[in-house]
Amino acid sequence: MEEDMVSFNSVSLFVVNLLYHEPNNVTIGLGGIGLGAAVALYYASSYTTGVVNINLQFIIGINGWLPAWRNLESITNHYGSTSFAPSLPILLTHGNSDNIVPFQVGNRSAEILRMAGFPVIFIENEGDHYPIIPQVIDDVRSWLTTYFPV
Template sequence: MSGDASQDVEGMDASAGHVLSLLSAESPNIKVGVGGFSMGAATAIYSACCFARGKFGNGTGYPVHLDFVVALSGWLPYARGLNNEFEDYEVGSRAASLPILLCHGRGDDVIRFRYGQMSAEKLTSFGFEDLTFKSFPSLGHYTIPEEMDEVVHWLTSKLGLEGEP
């Protein structure tokens, strides 16, 4: 990975489109979110951007409403191409209202911590105001119970599930 790497918008659109096809079958009265680990996290973060923009990178509409995004040990792909896409009020409003949890280990030797950190900074600059970035000092490219506890706590608080079994 590098900041100068080529940007596979077509591939990211295909991945986010597959996730969208799964989500579009859900009942409209339930809360819908995306989450993933590593490349799945990259797809989840990219999906958050598509939701906020209302379209995929290729311009095709993104018709599903997202209620939350969770990304573990991932990064924001195609960040350079998205730079000017978040100036519209409607896009900013959707970005501001979408809760996102990013978790990343400082010991990750596959997706370096700095890519997770830079992704959080870029998303914040795009107007994602409800973003939580949680780092874990000794975590590598895997999950640990403490990270899963953080995800459960965050989801419980964001989805209003406190006190439910």
């Protein structure tokens, strides 16, 4: 699968510019569904290798994938876990009958992120790519409250 890295880099730069001036007391997380999840995960891999410097607290990806996963896998194989990875928790959920982003791609993305040192929770859900089922929303809410109790 060819990936449009110029666009991913462009969107990541847009995210950096959007979040750069947020005050230090603001909790910053990224998340998305499908392509939005891919952008968030790509941003996470850029963040942990020092390419971007916004202080993220979490990443959530629903039915997405890690773009340029071979690059992150190569960095991990050569240098071990990236320095910022352990400080960035990631929640990935994926429908087990997703016909747009196959479940195996989401699962493999979680494995690569774990190898890079990220604390990743991967949750398999019943269903397809869309619509997002209530169980996914409950999983996200539950996961968030473990890191950011209300």
